[in-house]
Amino acid sequence: MNRMPTPTPTASPWLPRTYAVDEIIEEIPNVRTLRLVPETGTAPPFAPGQFNMVYMPGFGEAAISISSGVHELSALAHTIRAAGDVTGALLRLKPGDQLGLRGPFGRSWPLAQIIGNDVLLVAGGIGLAPLRPAIKYLLANRDNFGRLKLIYGSKTPADLLFQSEFAAWTAAGMEIEATVDRGTSAWKGHIGVVTDFMRPFPGRPGQTSVLTCGPEIMMRFVAREAILLGIDPDDIYVSLERNMKCAMGMCGVCQFGPEFICKDGPVFSFGRVAALMKLEDL
Known part of the structure; x- marks a missing residue:
């Protein structure tokens, strides 16, 4: 490994x-x-x-x-x-x-903690970029994890990030489902939201970790769907974004309730921040 x-x-x-x-x-x-x-x-x-x-x-x-x-x-x-x-x-x-x-x-994706689990990655838009190092690590250590699946959504087919890498990721052992909000005449894929691909659930609910990054409303719906399918909120990880200045939790610009995104995050278990993510303008 x-x-x-x-x-x-x-x-x-x-x-x-x-x-x-x-x-x-x-x-x-x-x-x-x-x-x-x-x-x-x-x-x-x-x-x-x-x-x-x-x-x-x-x-x-x-x-x-x-x-x-x-x-x-x-x-x-x-x-x-x-x-x-x-x-x-x-x-x-x-x-x-x-x-x-x-x-x-910042706090990273907890990859060492989820060895042996199935891993479901759900990204929206440019949210695939913070997940890309995790994807590379999971595939480089493919034998240490169960089923790997990426569900990725964007506004249009032209907005799908890193498309040139999808074939290599698939060949290395990751399933990929892509969906868009608005298709084109050339688009043969799915049109809809990322949660469309979460039923039937692509993993073992008791042995699955979910990593998600994208618009917060998307992450909330992904987490809600995962919980309904039997995933513990502490096995769901979200990456949050706020304006930052010092990056060390001293200036307070990125304060999120009692948390500081820069040092306590940006990656949090959903169980830790679920209540905060329901509050408007926080």
Whole structure:
């Protein structure tokens, strides 16, 4: 079994380390993956589901999940959607341009705890990016897990992320179901919501872990459906997103009830945050 690297943040969590853009991958409309190489040495180890604070000089910082595999430390991948000033500036970068990274930060997907289980991954839109390192780890250690299934939904077929990797993931032992809100004349797949693929349940309810990332309303419905099908709320894991500043639970910007998304999350068991996710504007 490939051991999970021990996450190691930069020497000072306050000081960004210089990286250069090595490659830019056009993923889907308004989304690019930046492969970033450190100015010296290799990137620090991280665990699937963690994030970096990406510093764009003149614009500020944004929390971006790492989307590369845990053993790919010669370069880190960050899959970014333009959603504000910082992310918009990041998508205007060119190969060779420099930026800063702080991290890794946050609580990761609990992959070491779910060995032997069936694993159902449910993603919506760009929520597949924080799950991609987990997918790579699960497939690299395929014999240590039961049935693996990814259910992935997007607005349109053109918005499905990482489609070029689906064949390899399937060949490595993962079932994939894709669904869209609006199809096209060329789309032969499913049209509907991700929970359509949860019945009959694709796993053993008492031995299944659910990892989900996407819009919060989607994650709530995924969790509700999983609970109805016999999954314990503490075996359902959600990745939450909020604006972040310090990434260390000191500034309070990402406070979520008694939790801080940056240090207590972004990955939580649904049992821990279910009540909070029902509250509006929290």
